[in-house]
Amino acid sequence: MPYHLHFGEADPLRIRFAISPLWETHSAVRVLARPAKQGYHLPWMRRIAGAARGLDLAPLHLLMPHRGHSPDSLYPPPLGPAASFDEEIAAVRATDPALALVDFERALAETPGAAESAEGRRMLADPAGAVERLADLLRAAWEALIEPDWPRLRALLEADVAHHSRRLAEGGLERLLGELHPAFDWAAETATLRVAYPGEHVRPLGGQGLVLVPSVFTWPDVVSGFDPPWQPTVAYPARGIGGLWSEPGGRTPEALARLLGPVRADVLCALDEPMGTTALAHLLGRAPSSVSSHLSVLRDAGLLSSRRYGHQVLYERTPLGIAVSQPDAK
Known part of the structure; x- marks a missing residue:
């Protein structure tokens, strides 16, 4: 039997993401x-x-x-x-x-x-x-x-939160809960989130809302089952785990490195997910000041966009940046 998390009238207003x-x-x-x-x-x-x-x-x-x-x-x-x-x-x-x-x-x-x-x-x-x-x-x-490795891990988790926050803004709660993970099944007629997980757990949220926790090491499982007095919580695998531990330099096309320079090309190709300067510098093993300079050039060239998320600025590839860094992508 899957876990059943029953939403009351106030609970959709009290959904939040958290990184732990x-x-x-x-x-x-x-x-x-x-x-x-x-x-x-x-x-x-x-x-x-x-x-x-x-x-x-x-x-x-x-x-x-x-x-x-x-x-x-x-x-x-x-x-x-x-x-x-x-x-x-x-x-x-x-x-x-x-x-x-x-x-x-x-x-x-x-x-x-x-x-x-x-x-x-x-x-x-x-x-x-x-x-x-x-x-x-x-x-x-x-x-x-x-x-x-926390800067790298935190960057991936923050990118996941930023992505799903946009999805929530675009499509509402039903779309968000339907897309977070295949184990999630949102039943709108009963306002119930079913989580496919071995065991039996039924919990009315009771106005506490729900905490959604993206996780790197939870993969491939979704974890829930918190009992009172704890706030209802679901941890789910974050997006982008597949490329988390790969070295960016190994993913940089040689032709792109000749065009942009090897370091700037590595910066562009490392941004599989939105990332801040500090996390990207940690991932590449370079000084933040150097990475910041390359990010500014790539943004001015239209290959990256930037937006503020909490205490930092996140950079991500534009459609042009994706086309340049992944020439074989369909």
């Missing part, structure tokens, strides 16, 4: 526990293999059953549209131990023998201490696995 570094950390840790789900992330897996070996992620993996409940208190819905990891992990550390205990009991029950293991018994005997230890592990995982 804590959620990406949690999802990346889960990927490490599921070798069959590496998929697009194999280049990342190879690069962080040494750092991952230096982390004892077993306590986190114990609370990540293959199917079923994971502790919402460890990975709560994002606090705002772009909270920092420090803000999110501080909220985790402030979890009521009684609430954490219920979460741990539910998650451990999903895996035979987990509650009786030494670590499981330790969590259940001292939930407050377990929250602190697990928060420390999440911070270590963030610093080792995600933070070095």
Whole structure:
């Protein structure tokens, strides 16, 4: 049975997107526990293999059953549209131990023998201490696995939000929810969002609205099932994951590099999704000032357009820029 999220009269007015570094950390840790789900992330897996070996992620993996409940208190819905990891992990550390205990009991029950293991018994005997230890592990995982690539990841996630925000403006809520992911099915007659996911979960939104969280490491799944008191939330795979870990220089046509210069051509070809100067500079391994100069030239030449999104300016290819950078595209 799919998940059913029932919208009330006020809920469509309270839909928001959010980006969560804590959620990406949690999802990346889960990927490490599921070798069959590496998929697009194999280049990342190879690069962080040494750092991952230096982390004892077993306590986190114990609370990540293959199917079923994971502790919402460890990975709560994002606090705002772009909270920092420090803000999110501080909220985790402030979890009521009684609430954490219920979460741990539910998650451990999903895996035979987990509650009786030494670590499981330790969590259940001292939930407050377990929250602190697990928060420390999440911070270590963030610093080792995600933070070095966060500008690149954040750029892709922000581009996804910008794209779907435009779709919402163009076609309304029904179009947005119908296009976010194949697992979504919007039933207008009952104002219900059905999410194809193993398990059974029915939740009236109750005026809280819905948080939509694009994610890199959630791929290929859509994740929901947050229970009260948490705000209803759905995490879904962001657009553009297929090219996330590829090197831009390898995608630059040689003729284009001769025409524009290799660096400027790399800048143009790297913009598969809208991106800001800092993220693009991180992706290309170049100084932001140099990338900014090339972006200005490409924009003045009509190959790029720019628009402000939140605290930064996002650049994307114009139809002419697409034609130039992808001459074989139909």
